Amino acid sequence: MELLPISTPHCRVERDGHVLTVTMNRPEARNALSSDMLIGLASAWAYASAEPSIRVAILTGAEGTFCAGADLKAMGQPSTDPEVQARAAQIPNFHWKGLLREDLPTKPIISAVEGYAVAGGTELLVGTDLRVVAESATLGLFEAKRALFPMGGCAVRLPRQIPYCHAMDLLLTGRSVTSAEALAMGLVNRVVPDGQALATARELAEDIASSGPLAVQAILRTYRDTLGMPEPEALKVSDELGWPVIGSEDAKEGTRAFREKRPPRYEGR
Numbered sequence: 001m002e003l004l005p006i007s008t009p010h011c012r013v014e015r016d017g018h019v020l021t022v023t024m025n026r027p028e029a030r031n032a033l034s035s036d037m038l039i040g041l042a043s044a045w046a047y048a049s050a051e052p053s054i055r056v057a058i059l060t061g062a063e064g065t066f067c068a069g070a071d072l073k074a075m076g077q078p079s080t081d082p083e084v085q086a087r088a089a090q091i092p093n094f095h096w097k098g099l100l101r102e103d104l105p106t107k108p109i110i111s112a113v114e115g116y117a118v119a120g121g122t123e124l125l126v127g128t129d130l131r132v133v134a135e136s137a138t139l140g141l142f143e144a145k146r147a148l149f150p151m152g153g154c155a156v157r158l159p160r161q162i163p164y165c166h167a168m169d170l171l172l173t174g175r176s177v178t179s180a181e182a183l184a185m186g187l188v189n190r191v192v193p194d195g196q197a198l199a200t201a202r203e204l205a206e207d208i209a210s211s212g213p214l215a216v217q218a219i220l221r222t223y224r225d226t227l228g229m230p231e232p233e234a235l236k237v238s239d240e241l242g243w244p245v246i247g248s249e250d251a252k253e254g255t256r257a258f259r260e261k262r263p264p265r266y267e268g269r
Helices: 035-050 082-088 094-098 120-126 154-161 164-173 179-185 197-209 213-225 231-246 249-260
Strands: 011-016 019-024 056-061 109-113 116-118 130-134 138-140 176-178 190-192
Touching: 011 035, 019 035, 019 197, 035 056, 035 082, 035 094, 056 197, 109 120, 109 197, 116 120, 120 138, 120 154, 130 179, 130 197, 154 164, 176 179, 179 190, 190 197, 213 231, 213 249, 231 249
Parallel strands: 019 056, 056 109, 109 130, 116 138, 130 190
Antiparallel strands: 011 019, 138 176
16 A cells, blocks of 8 residues: 555555545544544545545544544644644635535545444544444444534434434434444444454445446435435436446446456546
């Protein structure tokens, strides 16, 4: 893997071919969110969108923990790294961008969860597109229990992603849930043995990276752009985004590769 210069002390950003791996790297604090980490996350998501060769990203946490939520003190203080401080001034709303609340990347994100993914950790998970969690992982939105509010967007997003009663259970009680409960609710995609979340996420990432990048990005954008639209209007948006994909060079290559019984070589055009 290649460590990218957009990394920060609390956020390691690496690329391996078409896959970007973003690691929250503050294990001494269970990878609790800090300004330094959020600047690194915001930088990673911007890079994923801007770099054509990146087709999918993985979000994970260092040393067996995903993210234990916000460290309110650390989030209110600037990074101790002067270069990271300078970058913060160039990223408006880096907190919201890092948390995947706004300016979502144009490429899909897979979360790979070990250990705790609670409060802001669960909010980050809800901002991703595919979710792999270890058997002993713990998830939950604790904000209401502490008289706080889930500012990462879960009060809006969660009832749109899972059944209403399950979403309200998580949001209003502030209780933690196991990986098995999260799977039953439809909150996550896969539960895997402890220590295997990242490896499984990488397998998923390779599957996505082998698909046509224009098709993947258009599918993702169609979903996002049509949220809340009546079906006839949504289908118009779907057609506007879908027809250029159908007529792309990649689509022709996909057909040729199928006919010639070989792996396709997509170039994103």
